[in-house]
Amino acid sequence: MIRDSRLQPVVSNQSMVLYSSAAGADVITYSNTVNTPVVGPVLTLVKSADHTSASLGETLVYTLIARNEGNAPALTTLVDALPSGVSFVANSVLRDGVPLPGVSPFSGILLGAVAPQTEVRIAFQVIVVSLPPSLELGNRARAVYSFTTPEGRHVEGEVFSNQITVSLLAYKLSILLASSTPTTFVGDAVTFTLRVRNEGTRLMSGILTTLPVPEGAIFLPGSVISDGIYSPDADPDKGIPLPPLDPGKTADISFQVRVVSVPALTAQAVVTYDADGDADGTKSNPVTVAVIQSGLSVSLKVDKYSAAPGDRLGYRFTIRNSGKLAVDAMLAGAIPSGTLFVWDSVHIDGIPQRGVHPGEGIPLGTIRAGSAAVVDLLVSIPAEADILQMPAIQNQGSVEYTFTLPDGRNVRERVRSNTVTTLLFSPVISIEMTGEPPMVEPGGIAEFNIAVTNSGNYPAEVSVIQIIPQGCTLETGKITISVHTVPGSKYSGIVSLGVMDPGQTAQLSYLVRVHPGYMGSVLQGSSTALYLYTIDGRRYSGEARSNSYKLMIEEISE
Structure with a gap:
């Protein structure tokens, strides 16, 4: 007998003797019990x-x-x-x-x-x-x-x-998907080729290959070639049938896609077929095509967002290569329309570039991955610029660059900068002067009227000088500016009109007396308007000359 013990199983044994006694009775005699431990693996x-x-x-x-x-x-x-x-x-x-x-x-x-x-x-x-x-x-x-x-x-x-x-299984279909290149770029055409081979021992029929167009690409219609035959109506997304394949036979299918976005194209084909009357299918290996971007970006800054005719504008182009490939680059279109380039003002990374003109392009050389080039240049706004015809100056540059893909192909691309705008502000002051009567005698009185107009788009402090003809004095010491009379005691050769807003006109009216002993035959001359204005803390000044006036002096006969 074996006692159940996981720790120490034991085999126990005991014998007995059956015999008949002298009295004729059956007797059983038992031996002692022998226990044998069971030791070993199971x-x-x-x-x-x-x-x-x-x-x-x-x-x-x-x-x-x-x-x-x-x-x-x-x-x-x-x-x-x-x-x-x-x-x-x-x-x-x-x-x-x-x-x-x-x-x-x-x-x-x-x-x-x-x-x-x-x-x-x-x-x-x-x-x-x-x-x-x-x-x-x-x-x-x-x-x-x-x-x-x-x-x-x-x-x-x-x-x-x-x-x-x-x-x-007595049938085996192997499929291998490959691409024409392991690396591509946006706009490139990539060819995918699927090779189907019957590696089993039986004929395989009902073969249908489906090759979903990878995300980030579009299918090029008419590019499908099935088993060496062009199939212009075939669409890999909907499935392309193949003829039955004998054991050991191979068939190829190819099509093209146009790359439209980044970062990568991942494709995998699915092939379904009939085997012994049962439908079955298998997937190809996945294929990934890296879409390479140079990572080039161009940012543009201008030192003035508000300016006046005659100002200079400083532009800074920062061309940064955040990609993984070096590029050869050239900056173009750096000079905005309506401005003049300041010669020898181009600096690249702080180094002057003598003789370089942006109109011919600014060579930047090789910009390595992870580095940047900084281009500074100056332009001037013509002083005669008409702010009504050109109220703002916009600038946007572009960089044309080339880089080499890992598969050895050279690619040329263009990237544009952001657009920066500088608004042009300036008062446009005009002055017109008239005097009457057309003929005055010495000692007589003449009346003058001056009209000052700001037809610009910015206010200015305006003053008028040279209002009294030579040989005359201000009569009554008063000047009327529009409806306001200025006492003559304050007149010192200049009349302040204060701040004139855009579209505002100020009228000056005053009388002058010709000196009794004036010996000239005419009173003639012109007046001048002086103006001041400030843009972003920069102070500007200008002047405008009026038309010429002429009054005849009547001779007094004795």
């Missing part, structure tokens, strides 16, 4: 596969679990003679998830001492390389173990796993 081995069926070229994962249900450790080695038709994937053995480099199942996997009530999990990969006639992969693994009894005896044993059978 090893089990379970094998499994991650697939119940596979096809040519497919990878299988076998898993072996060795468990010791006994009460003594066992030095164990696993051996798995792989079935015909598969090949072991080198360095794929894992023990409890830990790689075992250089170990193979057919030469033995050492597990060491498997302790009681523990298990060891072994996994490895094989690939189907041929189709045996039976179209089955069947085998089982073996565990060889040994242990030492308490008396010092060395005991060896072996156990076998369960039988594992994986059925093989």
